Amino acid sequence: MIELGGITVTLALAIWVGAIVFQSAVVAPSVFKTLEADSAGRFLRGLFPRFFRAGLVCGFAMLAGAAVLYIAGVRDGRVTTLAAVTALMVLLQFTAGRMVPAINAARDAGEAGRKRFGQLHGINVLLTIAVLLLGIGMLAALAMAVPLQIGV
Numbered sequence: 332m333i334e335l336g337g338i339t340v341t342l343a344l345a346i347w348v349g350a351i352v353f354q355s356a357v358v359a360p361s362v363f364k365t366l367e368a369d370s371a372g373r374f375l376r377g378l379f380p381r382f383f384r385a386g387l388v389c390g391f392a393m394l395a396g397a398a399v400l401y402i403a404g405v406r407d408g409r410v411t412t413l414a415a416v417t418a419l420m421v422l423l424q425f426t427a428g429r430m431v432p433a434i435n436a437a438r439d440a441g442e443a444g445r446k447r448f449g450q451l452h453g454i455n456v457l458l459t460i461a462v463l464l465l466g467i468g469m470l471a472a473l474a475m476a477v478p479l480q481i482g483v
Contacts, residue, residue: 332403339396340413341473347389347420348466351459354382376435383428386462390421416469420462427458 358378362371397414434451437444 332399336396336399336403340393343389343392344466344469347386348470350385351463379431383424386424390417390424393417416465420465423458423462427455430455
């Protein structure tokens with residue numbers, strides 16, 4: 332049971348960190364280099380809600396894994412910290428995902444919404460960076476932890 336919790340946490344976390352890096356380093360630059368502004372905007376409007384929902388799914392999977400570890404008897408500071416940081420990541424993803432409609436509305440307002448768009452987009456980028464850094468930190472902590480003994 333301990334292995335299941337640890338694998339769930341690690342896999343969900345690695346998927347989400349990888350998704351953020353891939354979206355930031357590959358998808359976004361490719362979209363802006365390949366598509367016209369209108370097409371890029373339509374594409375990203377379809378992508379970002381799914382992107383943030385995927386983050387929530389990964390976050391909830393990580394919380395479930397932390398709960399499995401706790402139920403299995405792992406009650407040290409690692410599990411408490413993991414659950415707290417994962418809950419924070421879920422909150423950040425939820426917030427970022429909820430911001431997408433407001434960002435879109437500001438963009439749709441044209442010149443009148445330009446300043447608001449810039450502010451909201453900047454906050455959203457900072458939230459995503461915070462989630463990425465938390466995720467990388469958690470992966471590093473998991474990698475440095477003493478491996479669990481399988482079959483124990």
